[in-house]
Amino acid sequence: MTTETLVGARVATQANVYFDGKCVSHSLTLDDGTKKSVGVVLPSELTFKTGAAETMECVAGSCEYRLAGSDRWQASGPGHKFSVPANSSFDIRVAQAYHYICHFG
Numbered sequence: 001m002t003t004e005t006l007v008g009a010r011v012a013t014q015a016n017v018y019f020d021g022k023c024v025s026h027s028l029t030l031d032d033g034t035k036k037s038v039g040v041v042l043p044s045e046l047t048f049k050t051g052a053a054e055t056m057e058c059v060a061g062s063c064e065y066r067l068a069g070s071d072r073w074q075a076s077g078p079g080h081k082f083s084v085p086a087n088s089s090f091d092i093r094v095a096q097a098y099h100y101i102c103h104f105g
Contacts, residue, residue, distance in 0.1 A: 006030065006038075006101075019046050025102070037102045045093040052104045053086040060099040066091040 008031035016025045016037065023046065025039025041063065056065070062077040068089045076082055076098075084090050092098070 006036065009036075019044065022046060035104045037104075039100060039102070041092060041094045041098045041100070043094050043096060045091065047089055047091050048084075049089045050084050050086055054084045055081050055103040056084070057081045057101045057103065058098065059101060061094070061097045063092050063094045063098040065093075 009028045012027040022044040023041045025037040028036045058076045058078050058080050064073045064075055066073050
C-alpha cells in the first residue's frame with residue numbers, strides 16, 4: 001500500500017534542491033520526531049549518498065536503483081520500498097518523474 005497522507009507533520013516550506021533541480025524535496029517532521037522527506041526525481045541518472053539509513057517509498061512513477069556494491073539494477077514502482085544502509089549510496093535512474101517518500105532511520 002502506498003502512503004497517501006502523513007498526519008501530524010510539520011513541513012519545511014523551503015525546498016531542498018539537488019542535482020541542478022533534478023531532485024526536489026521537502027523535509028517533514030512528524031509529531032513523534034520521526035524525520036522524512038517527500039519529493040520528486042525528474043528524468044536523470046543520479047547517485048545519492050546516505051548519512052542515516054533510508055527507506056525509499058515510491059508514491060507514483062517508477063525508477064531503477066542500484067545499491068552500493070551491487071551490479072544489479074532493480075525496478076521500483078508505486079507501493080514498492082527499498083532500503084539503503086547508513087553511510088552508503090545508491091544509484092537511481094528515472095525515465096519519467098519518480099515521486100517518493102524517504103523514511104529516515
